[in-house]
Each structure stands twice: as structure tokens, then as C-alpha cells.
Amino acid sequence: MDSEIKEPIQLLLVEDDVNLSYLLEENLRAKGISVSLAKTGTGGLELASKTIFDICILDIMLPEMDGFTLAKALLEQQPSLPIIFLTARVQEKDKLLGFEIGADDYISKPFSFKELYYRITAILRRVNLVAPAHSENENLSIGSLVLYPAQRMLSVNGEQRKLSQRESGLLQMLLQHNGQYVNRSEILKKVWGNDDYFTAKSMDVYITRLRKLIKDDPTLEVENLYGTGYRIRQNMANI
Amino acid sequence: MDSEIKEPIQLLLVEDDVNLSYLLEENLRAKGISVSLAKTGTGGLELASKTIFDICILDIMLPEMDGFTLAKALLEQQPSLPIIFLTARVQEKDKLLGFEIGADDYISKPFSFKELYYRITAILRRVNLVAPAHSENENLSIGSLVLYPAQRMLSVNGEQRKLSQRESGLLQMLLQHNGQYVNRSEILKKVWGNDDYFTAKSMDVYITRLRKLIKDDPTLEVENLYGTGYRIRQNMANI
């Protein structure tokens, strides 16, 4: 049953049963999965606000915040985060609720670790298959702007410039979202790798810089949505 | 429980129990999924050689060719075809074998159709054929008013305006309730996150503001039910 896990998978485990969580942690680690453990719902949310996880396993009955509520909150932060509920609750109603929220799987205790592991890999297989949808280095464009992420090269109105990693990463992220707003914290986690006050300040600086970079094309603008994030779009009204 | 299926899904169902297959077929069709049915393993393989399926549901005990063998053959033809085993076999050994072959899910009978459907959509979501669970950001409208929650953009009579988080949240909540009264405390808990005297006062202010925002369309009104809450509705008598 050995598997094809490519990169170190970041897994969030929220489980208050110490014995179970210890067991899972050990077994998952043995499979090369890096586990972050929280014992309470709020603890799990806290962890997820700082790190991007590839998948999470949630108990339902948890101190402070139940697993359903936690799942909703997590999905708000990361809409495509895969979620597995792992719980003693076997009622059909609970199971359906779990799926309704957007879970990928719902496993009732007791279960075998092997099965859990298979279910995890089944989900990750699909996620990885789909992820390359915007293949990491696909060239992106809007208006007269073209970004070549592989070369970290930016072209605006024919003028070319090399970008730094952060500049390129930030712009790429905005472009990948096709004019939709992107959360500040999503950007921070993806481009900077972590989300705290100081990194956020740093990002502000890069937004300013990005605006300077694109101002050769007056139809382009980086728009802020107060308290949420940014988007890049073409606005013909600007000319 | 409606998830938004993007395109007509082609599903292959291989099941020799006529009653069950009929039931499934009916229910899946009702969900907008197009079902191709085979009663034997070889029959299923035959169908798959003629059509590209988005997903398949396989029984294990089948005439002519068992489900495991069929699954392997199908995967050889279409390596990324999602597979769900649906079977009376509950033995751990069988389940693990199913996953080993590369199944996405393994459901033991008896099961509810709802659960099956959720599990199907969970998989299709990862394959990008179904919109993310809870398009929390579905656009909402009433009269000439349209709210675009993702952009926090409000359009009334063609006039567009950006809304603040509270403004948008409040309006969204009222709109989601379709003209029904919503409890003050429900709104407070959902939009403000807590429900105390001062937050309530704050909400009053936002109700006032909301009324100003919508008054370009004289048919719209935010109505209060004393001691209970608010609703938004269209009232033609207002003109």
C-alpha cells in the first residue's frame, strides 16, 4: 500500500482524543505526511490562519467550536481545502450535514488507519490532478500586460522588466484569479508563506510597487476591497 | 442539497440488481446526471469503450466479470476515471482492495441516495465538474436590485456602489431569506458575530443606511416587525 505522495503534505488534524490523535499523528508521519495537531476547534482555525494545509481531518465533537462550524470557517479561508470528518457520530443526519458543508469524506469510528490513508490519498490524487490547471508557469495576460512567471518577466506596453520573486508571485496570484478579488491572507500565505502583521505591511509595500509597475497601461488597475483583498482588472473608463 | 453541476455529467452504472439500478438511475437523472447502465462487467467495459465517462459506480459481485477486474480494465482505458464501489461486501479486505485498485470511494449497502449523491459531487468537485460547495457568493436580486457578494457590489436601478462588509452581509442575509422576516439576533450573530446591546445599536444604524441605499428603487422596502426583526421585499403599492 505504498503510495505516491510527492511533496511533504501538510495535514491539519483537529481531534481532542489524545490517544487517537497520537496514533494518527504517528502513522501519518510514518507515511511522510507532516501533521499539525490542534485539540480544539478554535485552535485548528488559528493554525489554518497561519499555514496553508493540503487537507484536514476534523473530529466533530470538539471543545470551544464544533467540527462543522470549524469546517465552515476553514472553507471560508480556503474554499478548496479538502476536509475529512472523522467522528463517532454515525447518524445519517450528521453525515449529510457534513457533506452539505462541503466535506470530501465522512468516516465513522471505528476505522482502520489503512482505510483512512487510502481515503486521504484518493482525495489528494484528485486535487493534484486538478491543481496544475493553472500550471504554475503559465503565461498570464491582461490588457497589454503579459507576465512570464518562469522568467519572472513582465511586459507592459511592450516595455519589459525583470521582476523579483515577490513582485512576480503577487502579480501572478492576482492574474490567476481573473479579475476576482483575492484575500489578503490567501496572498500572504501563498506568496509569503505566512500571515502575520509584519508580512502584511510588507505586502502593502509590494502593492504600491505593483501599481507603479503597471501604470504604463492606464487601463489596468489594482483595486482594493476594504478589509478583504485585491483584484487586478482592466477598466476602460480610466482613459 | 443542490450542488451546481456545471455540465451534463456522464455516469456509468454497473449493477445487476435491477431494483437498485432502476432506483439509482431515476434519482441520478433527476439530478441532471446522464446514466448509462450495464448489468454485467463486460457490458460495462463495452460501454466505456464507446463513451468517455466522467465517473462510474460499480457493484463488485457481477456476472461475467467482477467489479474489481472491471475497475482495473476501465482505469487502463481511462487512467483518471473516478470510481465508486457500491457493494454489499463490508469486509475490510474488500474495501482495502477496492482502494488499492484506485477507487475514489467505497460505499457499503445499505446507503442513502443523498449520501451517494454527496459523495459523487464531492469527487466531481475535485475534478472540476461541480461548483464548490456553497457558493456562499451567489448573486442575489430583488426588483431592480442586484447584490454581488463576492465583489460586495450593489446595483440599484443600474447605479453601482461598493458596500462595506457589514452593509453587504446585512443585505445578503435579508435577501437570502426571500422576503421572510429575519430575527435581529440571527443577523447580529451572523453578520456581527455577537449579539449584545451595543452591537444591536450599531445594526440599527446599518438598517437606516440600507434603506438609503435601496431607495433609488421605490418598490423596495426594508420592513421591521416590532420586537422581532426585518425583511426586505418588493411592494408595488409604493409607487
Place this chain on the structure above:
DNA sequence: ACGCATTCTTTCAAATTTCGTATAAATATG
């Protein structure tokens, strides 16, 4: 019908949070 308590409406002025930009310091890179 009247008074009284509660709830609602509205306005306006703080207070708070978030954002934008400049500049300096630190760190990485060749």
C-alpha cells in the same frame, strides 16, 4: 384613551481599522 416602557429610527461625531506611500534598515545574492 392615556401614560409608560420598550423598541426602533435617524443623525452626527468620535474611534478604530485598514490602506497607501515614502524612506530607512536589513538581508540576500552574485
Place this chain on the structure above:
DNA sequence: CATATTTATACGAAATTTGAAAGAATGCGT
């Protein structure tokens, strides 16, 4: 070491949210 990149700090500006106050409407008991 020189240069490019990134992070830190500072401060003003803008947007949002809250607080406070005063008047209006509603429900309720008498």
C-alpha cells in the same frame, strides 16, 4: 563588496464601524 531584494517603521489618508443622543413608533396595562 556592490547591488538587488526584502522587511521594518512611520505617518497620513481613507474607509468603516461604533457610540451617543434625541425623537418617533409600537405594544401593553390600566
